[in-house]
Structures are given as structure tokens and as C-alpha cells.
Amino acid sequence: MRKLTFAMNLSLDGYVAAPGDDLGWSVPSDELFQWWSDRVGATDLALYGRRLWETMSSHWPTADQQPGATPAQIEFARRWRDMPKVVFSSTIDKVDWNARLVTGDAVTEITRLKNEDGGPMDISSATLAATAMRAGLIDEYVLVTHPVLVGGGKPFFTALDTWVNLNLVETRTFPDGVLLTRYETRR
Template structure:
């Protein structure tokens, strides 16, 4: 059975995006970017909601072809294209770059994908992750706290319905002051 990991950059006040879906405040340091790169293995699977998919698919498919691209970004672009992805959306009409579009029930599909053999799955997009969390499908949470407070926006944890009891697995401080807090769900 695959492990499902929900991880995103988070403001100190708990938001993954500022009002207007602005994520410009969460640009990772080079050290943090390399950390993210190492988690994108080709045997895993990335799950995206529509909004995050639109952001990712605008930049990463060709990021390594820019004339002055940093090696860390070029490496991520290559890994991102190679990794299988599933986009959950009823409005997206076309996907590319090793990606499958799923229009049905995301919880049922995530449950099916978890039951398959393979590497870890990561889930991105606060609304999609909220549905998976509420269904008890997320095994691990990775909160990358950035030294910024936004005052509003899209929360990392949407209304849960139940408490989540978590166990701390790791903390790590990256250059620039971003702090990783990695938890697993207590079952």
C-alpha cells in the first residue's frame, strides 16, 4: 500500500496561498528546493487539484529550457515531467507531461491508487488534500513554515470535522528561515 503525503509551504498563520491564490511569498531557498527535488521519485505519483495543476503546468514543463535556469530548477523540471501525475478536475479538458485526468470522485480514486503497489504519493492543492484528509487517507503531513504571516487566504487545513492526532517525525530548519515540521497521522 502506498503512503499519501500532504506537504506545502505554509505561512506562520497557517495559509498555503494569500488572497487571490498568490503563492509568490513561498519561493524556496536553494537548499529547500533540493530537498523537494529529492522527494520527486519516478516510482511515486503526484496528485493535483485544478488550481495547483494550472500553476505547476504553466512553468515546469519547459523550465529547464530557459537560458539562465539554475540547476536546481532544471533538475526539478526533469523530475516533474518524468513523474506520473493525476489531476482531479471537472473543468480541465486536457493534460500532458505524463499526466492523467480524473473527473470522478477524487476520494474513491485516491483510495484505489493507495491500494496499488508503488512509491509514495504526494497530494497538492488544499481543497483536494482536505477531501483526502477528511476521508482518513493522508498518512503524513509536511508543513514548510515560511517566516511570513498573510492574514488570510487558503488554509493548509480546511474544516476537518474531526481532530487529527499527529506524531512529530522530524523538524528541520532551512536557509532563509523556513522550518519543516513533518508529522504522521496516529491511527
């Protein structure tokens, strides 16, 4: 069975995006950017919701061709393009860049994907992750917490019907006071 991880940047007050989907507060240091790039390189399948898919697919497919692209950005763009992706949406009708579209029930499809042979999967969307959380499908949570309060926006966690007990398995600090905490779901 594949492992499903929900990993995202978040503000200290728990948001993955500030009001208006503003992500300007989460610009990573070089060290953190490399950590995210290595994570993408080790991910066998990424699961995206529509909004984050539109953000990522509007930039990363050609980011390595932009003037001034750094070696790290070039590497991330290549890794992102190569990584298989599944996009969950009922409002778009086409995806590309090594992705396929799922318009049906997300819980059914994520459960099916988890039961397949293969390497780790990352879920990269707070809304999609909320659905997976409520269904008990997430095996690991990776919170990359930035020392900023944004006061509102899209929360990392959703309201749940039952508690989810977790075990802390890793902490790491990055420049600028960014703290990574990784938890495994206690089953």
C-alpha cells in the same frame, strides 16, 4: 498499501496561498529548493487539484529551456516531467506531461490508488487534500512553514468532523527561518 503525504509550503498563519493565489512569499532558498526537488524525485505518483496543476504545468515543462535556468531548476523540471501525475478536476478536459485526468469522485480514486502496489504518493493541492483529510486518507503531513503572515488566502488545513492525532517524526530548519515539520497520522 501506498503512503499518502500532504506536503506544501505555508505561511506562519497557515495559508498555502495569499489572497489572489499569490505565492510570492514562498520563494525557496537553494537548500529548500533542492529538498523539494529530491522529494519530487522520490515520489512515485503526485496528485494535483486543478489550480496547482495549472500553475505547475504552465511553468515546469519548459523551465529547463529558459535562459538562465540553474542546474537545480533543470533537474527539478526533468524530475517533474518524469513523475507520474493524476489531476483531479471537473472543469478541464485534458492534461499532459505524464499525467492523467480524473473527473469522478476523488475519495474513491485516491482510495483505489492507495490500495495499489507502488511507492509513495504526494497530494499537492489544499482543496484536494481537504477532501482526503476528511476521508482519513492522509498518512503524513509535511508543513514547510515560512516566517511570514499573509493574513488570509487558501488554508493548509480544512475544517474536520473529527480530530486527527499526529506523531511528530521530523523537524528541520532551512535558511531564512523556514521550518519543516513532518507528522505521521496516528492510527
